[in-house]
Amino acid sequence: MTAIALPLGLLENPRLEQWIGFEKAGTIRIASGKVELGQGILTALVQIAADELDVTAQRIALVSGRTQATPREGFTAGSLSVEHSGGSIRLVAAEVRGLLLGIAARRLNCAETDLTVVDGAIHRWGVATGLDYWQLASGLDLTQNASGSRPLKPAHLRKYIGTSVPRVDLPAKVLGSARPFIHDLRPDGLLHARVIRQPWPGAELAGPEQVTAHADIQVVRLRNFVAVVAATEQAAVAAAEKVASQLQWTGGVPLRPEQATPGWIATQPSLNATVTRGVKGDHAPAAKRFKRTYTKPFIAHASIGPSCALAHFENGKLRVWTHSQGVFPLRDSLAKAMQLDVSAITVEHVQGAGCYGHNGADDVACDAAILAREIPSKTIRVMWSRADELAAAPFGTAMVVTLEATLSSSGMPIDWTTEVWGGPHAQRPGAAGGVNLLGAEALPNPPKRPPPIEIPEAAGGSGLRNASLLYDVPHQTLVNHIATALEPRTSSMRGLGAFANVFAIESFVDELAAEANVDPLAYRLAMTSDPRARAVMEQAARMADWTLQKAAGQGRGFAYSRYKNRAGYRAVFVDVDVDEDVRLRRVWCAVDAGLVINPDGVHNQVEGGIIQAASWALKESVVFDQGRVASNTWDTYPILRFSEVPEIHVTLMDRPRDPPLGVGEVAQGPMAAAIGNAVADALGMRIRDLPMTRERIIATIAG
Amino acid sequence: MLLTINGAAREVALSDDTSLLDALRGDLGLMATRFGCGAESCGACMVLVDGKPSYACTTPIDALRGKAVTTLEGLGDAARPHPLQQAFLDEQAGQCGYCLSGILISAKALLDRTSTPTRDDIVQALDKHLCRCGAHARIIRAVQRAAARMSTSSAT
Ligand code: FES
Ligand code: FES
Numbered sequence: 001m002t003a004i005a006l007p008l009g010l011l012e013n014p015r016l017e018q019w020i021g022f023e024k025a026g027t028i029r030i031a032s033g034k035v036e037l038g039q040g041i042l043t044a045l046v047q048i049a050a051d052e053l054d055v056t057a058q059r060i061a062l063v064s065g066r067t068q069a070t071p072r073e074g075f076t077a078g079s080l081s082v083e084h085s086g087g088s089i090r091l092v093a094a095e096v097r098g099l100l101l102g103i104a105a106r107r108l109n110c111a112e113t114d115l116t117v118v119d120g121a122i123h124r125w126g127v128a129t130g131l132d133y134w135q136l137a138s139g140l141d142l143t144q145n146a147s148g149s150r151p152l153k154p155a156h157l158r159k160y161i162g163t164s165v166p167r168v169d170l171p172a173k174v175l176g177s178a179r180p181f182i183h184d185l186r187p188d189g190l191l192h193a194r195v196i197r198q199p200w201p202g203a204e205l206a207g208p209e210q211v212t213a214h215a216d217i218q219v220v221r222l223r224n225f226v227a228v229v230a231a232t233e234q235a236a237v238a239a240a241e242k243v244a245s246q247l248q249w250t251g252g253v254p255l256r257p258e259q260a261t262p263g264w265i266a267t268q269p270s271l272n273a274t275v276t277r278g279v280k281g282d283h284a285p286a287a288k289r290f291k292r293t294y295t296k297p298f299i300a301h302a303s304i305g306p307s308c309a310l311a312h313f314e315n316g317k318l319r320v321w322t323h324s325q326g327v328f329p330l331r332d333s334l335a336k337a338m339q340l341d342v343s344a345i346t347v348e349h350v351q352g353a354g355c356y357g358h359n360g361a362d363d364v365a366c367d368a369a370i371l372a373r374e375i376p377s378k379t380i381r382v383m384w385s386r387a388d389e390l391a392a393a394p395f396g397t398a399m400v401v402t403l404e405a406t407l408s409s410s411g412m413p414i415d416w417t418t419e420v421w422g423g424p425h426a427q428r429p430g431a432a433g434g435v436n437l438l439g440a441e442a443l444p445n446p447p448k449r450p451p452p453i454e455i456p457e458a459a460g461g462s463g464l465r466n467a468s469l470l471y472d473v474p475h476q477t478l479v480n481h482i483a484t485a486l487e488p489r490t491s492s493m494r495g496l497g498a499f500a501n502v503f504a505i506e507s508f509v510d511e512l513a514a515e516a517n518v519d520p521l522a523y524r525l526a527m528t529s530d531p532r533a534r535a536v537m538e539q540a541a542r543m544a545d546w547t548l549q550k551a552a553g554q555g556r557g558f559a560y561s562r563y564k565n566r567a568g569y570r571a572v573f574v575d576v577d578v579d580e581d582v583r584l585r586r587v588w589c590a591v592d593a594g595l596v597i598n599p600d601g602v603h604n605q606v607e608g609g610i611i612q613a614a615s616w617a618l619k620e621s622v623v624f625d626q627g628r629v630a631s632n633t634w635d636t637y638p639i640l641r642f643s644e645v646p647e648i649h650v651t652l653m654d655r656p657r658d659p660p661l662g663v664g665e666v667a668q669g670p671m672a673a674a675i676g677n678a679v680a681d682a683l684g685m686r687i688r689d690l691p692m693t694r695e696r697i698i699a700t701i702a703g
Numbered sequence: 704m705l706l707t708i709n710g711a712a713r714e715v716a717l718s719d720d721t722s723l724l725d726a727l728r729g730d731l732g733l734m735a736t737r738f739g740c741g742a743e744s745c746g747a748c749m750v751l752v753d754g755k756p757s758y759a760c761t762t763p764i765d766a767l768r769g770k771a772v773t774t775l776e777g778l779g780d781a782a783r784p785h786p787l788q789q790a791f792l793d794e795q796a797g798q799c800g801y802c803l804s805g806i807l808i809s810a811k812a813l814l815d816r817t818s819t820p821t822r823d824d825i826v827q828a829l830d831k832h833l834c835r836c837g838a839h840a841r842i843i844r845a846v847q848r849a850a851a852r853m854s855t856s857s858a859t
Contacts, residue, residue: 039798166795173800174791174807175784176735176775181801184734234725304739304747304835305801354799354836386740600795604841608798611837634744634833642829645839 006148009033009088013071014145019092020049022137026120027061028053030093033073034085035065035325036169037355039664040601041081043168047160047597048086052093052153053133054117057160062168065327065349075326075428077357077492082597082660091148098150100136107131155595155656162656164600169351182323182350183308183383190310191375192233193382194240195367196226197392198442200627201487202252211246213239220374225442227371229380240385253487254627259398262295262689266400266421270481271452277468278475283406283414291404292511294504296672296690298395298622300637301493305353306384307360307393311368314377318345322365323352329430330362334369337440337447356612357493358428360384360393366437390637391629392438395622396493397423397486399463401504405473411516412527418467418505419479423490424452425462425497436491449489452482455496460564466498466669469505470562471527488622488629494609495668498563499616502669503676503690506559510677511686520558520677521546532592533562536571536653539590543649544573553577554585555682559673561666568593568666569653572610574646574674578682580701581694582618582675584646591650591666594658602663606650609667615640617672619691706767708733709777719765723757724748726764727774735775735804739833746832749805750774756812775804778811786856787811790849791842798836806832810846818854820846 013019013033021029030049036042042062050057063069065076073085097117104122105112108129116123122131155162172178179185205224213219217239218229226247228239258264310321318340324330327347335342352361368382384392399422406415427450429436434450441447455462464480493499513523521541528534537560550556555578560571569592575585587610596602619638623631631637672690680686685700706713708731715721715730724741727733727750739747741760748759751773779785784792787810797803806829813820813828820828825846834842 037799164795166792167797170795170797170800171781171792173797173803174788175779175781176804177781179734181734181737183738184728186732232725232729234721234729302835303801304745304799304833305737306739351799353801356835383738386742386745604795604798604838607840608837611839612835615837633742634740639833639835640837640839642826642832642839642843645826645843648840 006091006146007084007087009071009073009084010091010146010148015143016092016096016146017142018071019089020096021142022134024061025134027059028055028133029061029063030089031063031070032085032089033065033071033328034076034081035327035349036351037076037325039605040167040598041076043165044082044597044601045086045089046168047165048090049093051158051160052090053097055120057165059120067327067331067345067347072328075329077325083662086597086660090152092146094150094152095146095148099140100133103136103139104129104131161597162595162599164598167601180351181305182310182321182352183305185310185321185350185381187310187379190379190381191229191231192236193227193229193368193371193380194236194385195382195439196240196244196247197388198224198252199249200252200254201489203249204251206248206250208246208248211243213243218375219243220371222370223442223444225370225439227367229371229375233383255488255624255629257624259624260297260621262297263400265398265423265483266481268483269485270421270483273454273480275478276476278473280475281414288407289404290407290512290515291402292508292688293400293402294500294507294688295400296398296500296503298398298488298490299493299616299620300390300395300622300631301356301359301393302390302637302639303353303355303359306386306389307364308352308381308383309365309368310379310381311365311372312379313372316344318369318372320345320347320365320369321350322347322361323350323355324361324365325355325358326428329428330365333362333429333435333437334366337366337435337437338369338373357396358394358491360389362429363393363438366439370439370443387632391632394427394489394491397425397490399497399500401500403504403508405508405512407512411512411518413473413512414475416469416473416476417479418476418501420463420467420497420501421481421483422463422497422500423483423486425490425492426450426453426455427489427491452484454480454482460566461497463497465496465501465564466561467501468565470530470533470565471524472529473527494612495665498561498665499613499668499672502559502561503672506561506670506673507676507686507688510557510680524560532569533560536560536569536590536592539651539653540571540573540588543588543590543651546573553579553682555678555680557674557677557679557681559670559677561670563662563666568661568663570666570670572670572674574678576675576678576682578679578697580697582679582692582697584614584644584675586647586649588649589651590653591663592653592655593663594655594661596652597660599652602652603650605663606667607648609665610648610671611640611645613668613671614646614675617675617690617692619693621691704764706764707771709773715764717764720763722760723750723762723764723767723772724759727759733774733776737801737804746805746809747802749808749832751808751812754812754815756809773808775807778807785811786853787814787846787849790845790852794841794845794848796841796845797838802832802834806834806842810849813846814850814853818850820850822847
């Protein structure tokens with residue numbers, strides 16, 4: 001028997017019944033550990049299952065992100081859900097279809113190849129047999145392990161995969177007809193709570209002994225964890241304000257304004273590692289060298305809806321409703337933080353507002369769990385304030401990237417060093433055995449945070465994500481510095497290190513091309529042998545009409561990347577107008593995502609990524625003052641608005657025979673670099689520190 | 704106190720200074736209007752008061768005596784969606800969708816004012832709304848589509 005390489009999800013959740021069931025006539029249960037974050041994953045999984053099972057999409061009842069009912073699949077992150085969960089579901093669906101056809105063939109005394117499936121009904125030689133999946137399923141042992149041995153449906157027979165099936169979750173949100181968000185859950189007897197957060201990391205409550213609050217308000221105080229609980233949300237908000245004004249704090253690690261300045265992170269104590277690749281050639285000691293440094297600040301997730309969770313504790317059992325990206329890791333971390341047995345906790349996913357990484361979702365779930373245990377037999381709902389959403393959730397870390405190239409006589413890089421400084425990116429609850437739940441850290445005996453680690457390169461890296469060159473350069477050195485004792489908390493945000501690394505590399509390549517007096521696109525093509533990479537670059541150039549002349553004050557920039565050096569490819573052109581502000585005019589983008597399950601879904605993700613990355617690149621920076629995060633309102637943490645959004649053109653390369661490649665994060669890095677290159681084109685001067693704000697442009701022009 | 708919400712009279716027993724948003728999401732159980740900031744800076748809570756886009760998060764119910772409030776629930780439903788709702792579905796205009804109810808409200812006020820808005824008109828009308836997922840381009844297309852549909856259907 002040939003060994004089949006099963007996806008990780010199937011190795012960890014091998015039984016067919018963990019993924020599929022026929023409990024209810026006419027519908028098929030498909031279970032996924034991945035969750036909807038606004039990216040349309042549920043729709044894509046329904047498409048995959050419906051195609052492999054030969055049923056209409058309406059028959060698929062998808063269950064997602066519940067510790068008691070879905071396969072354990074880690075986090076919904078890294079643009080891997082279609083590849084991972086989708087890959088497992090595809091194999092399971094194909095296998096179960098085959099097994100059911102086998103049973104039918106035995107009953108009908110015919111060959112399996114005589115049979116076809118029409119929306120779950122079994123046909124022989126094209127004629128209905130009266131048998132269907134649901135009758136046959138009773139004879140199928142779904143406790144057996146998946147073998148992954150059944151062939152998948154060939155491209156030309158697919159009905160849903162590759163088509164733009166409308167999102168299953170959107171109607172409720174557009175019609176206002178259901179209660180799609182966790183914020184909308186209102187179980188009977190619900191109590192509303194607000195947590196009064198420590199004002200800076202590690203702050204200790206210094207007093208007073210007693211706080212005053214309205215008689216209807218329950219104040220919970222556990223070392224540095226302070227919360228108010230009330231019958232209505234309005235009362236909880238008012239009480240939180242009243243109690244917060246009475247509290248005095250001391251100690252801890254007050255945050256300082258200079259932490260927001262470019263380069264600060266490179267001055268911090270760090271864990272250091274160096275890797276080299278390729279063969280170092282003998283270049284003349286006189287060979288020209290070129291070195292530049294690029295930076296990005298701390299940035300916030302800044303979801304439109306604040307983090308929210310519900311929890312209920314009764315008879316030693318804890319139930320949690322959350323919009324976390326990982327219900328299983330959250331359950332395990334809650335067990336550690338609250339000294340409960342894992343089996344006493346169930347965690348269920350309910351949609352939150354858009355999620356772009358490790359935000360406050362896990363923290364607020366912990367807040368709710370702590371309060372539920374203090375007030376048993378009641379369901380406690382905690383929602384964060386706008387200020388906490390912008391200030392208390394983990395940030396995407398500030399980074400410094402220094403690049404140095406040794407150039408050949410024709411100006412091409414022959415040796416290259418990338419040196420990266422940043423805080424940790426991989427600090428999710430459960431990472432490397434750590435916990436990382438803000439509320440739990442305020443309790444007596446706080447659990448340990450994950451140590452600062454670099455995700456292995458085979459899993460895409462973190463600080464070094466996309467630091468390794470996609471270009472043909474004979475020798476390169478990568479140096480990584482991860483800050484070891486960093487406050488504020490930093491963790492995974494869309495693209496991790498790729499945003500800063502691609503911004504730096506693709507800006508630097510433009511600088512090298514200018515130095516060599518070569519067109520930036522031609523310069524990149526000259527050191528790119530991967531045909532798929534060349535194809536997206538050339539496609540984007542055709543879309544943008546790269547040779548077009550431009551007026552004074554206008555600039556055009558290009559950038560390219562392949563996310564994680566192994567996922568989706570993307571090439572982008574940007575047109576900008578620059579006076580004192582940068583105004584994005586048009587964006588052209590070509591994407592190679594391999595097999596596309598839902599083209600409109602990919603377009604949506606790519607467009608959204610372009611706009612969000614533009615917002616990061618032009619506007620966003622966390623600010624610290626008086627020990628605290630000062631950028632805690634939409635006025636102090638502005639993001640891109642309708643009036644600042646460019647015209648966007650996206651083309652997907654047609655690759656139906658290649659495996660699907662994640663796209664949720666492909667847009668981040670190249671967009672910032674393309675803007676930077678366009679600004680340099682317009683100004684004749686380059687901005688190497690993000691964000692490219694009005695103040696930075698004025699300062700650059702002033703020299 | 705008596706409020707008029709989506710054409711129906713609704714009695715609420717709340718203090719006068721209660722925000723409309725708290726009233727809607729609390730006692731009235733109308734969840735489509737969302738909390739985002741509580742400070743008039745994101746537009747997630749937008750409703751129509753006598754046809755004018757207004758921030759429910761800072762509007763006390765006291766100010767609504769004799770006025771008509773429209774929320775997303777009042778625009779249409781699955782059986783009879785408002786042309787804007789249909790256009791947002793046709794364009795798949797949204798990612799997480801949290802920002803959409805407020806945006807749909809401002810778009811309705813715009814189309815009530817002008818049936819042939821330019822792209823600039825749409826951008827101006829929506830500029831007080833934030834969308835973190837970056838669904839802006841689709842949202843603008845959806846409003847354009849709804850406007851086109853409404854003006855052709857009213858012309859025939
Ligand atoms: S919640 Fe009212 S404007 Fe943000
Ligand atoms: S779609 Fe998520 S905030 Fe607009």
